[in-house]
Amino acid sequence: MAGKNVHEFTNANFEEQVLQSDTPVLVDFWAEWCMPCRMLTPIIDELADEFDGRAKIGKVDTDANRDISVKYGISAIPTILLFKNGEVAQKFVGLTKKDEFKAALESAIG
DSSP states (O other): OTTTTTEEEOOOHHHHIIISSSSHHHHEEOOOOOOOHHHHHHHHHHHHHHTTTEEEEEEEEEOOOOHHHHTTOOOOOSSEEEEETTTEEEESSSSSSHHHHHHHHHHHHO
C-alpha cells in the first residue's frame, strides 16, 4: 500500500486536493493490476516523504475514478501528471526515473 505521505485522490476530492492546492501536486494515475504501476510505487513513496510540506504527492486509482482519468485523457498507465496552480505543468507516461520527477517538482516549487 501507499506510504504515509502519499495522498489518495478521488473523483470526490480531486478539485479540492489537487486543483485548488497551494503547492505543486504530483498525481500518479495507476491501477492495482498494472505491474509497471506497482514498480513505480516505491519511487512515489520516496518522493512523498522527500517533498512532504513542499508538494503533494498522490495516486488516482483509474478503475475506481474513471471521471478524472477521462477528463485528463489517461489512456496508458502509469501516467503521472504534475499540477501547478490547478493546471497540468508536466506529463510523464510509463516508468520514469526518480530524478526526472525530482527535477520537475523542484522546478515547480521554484
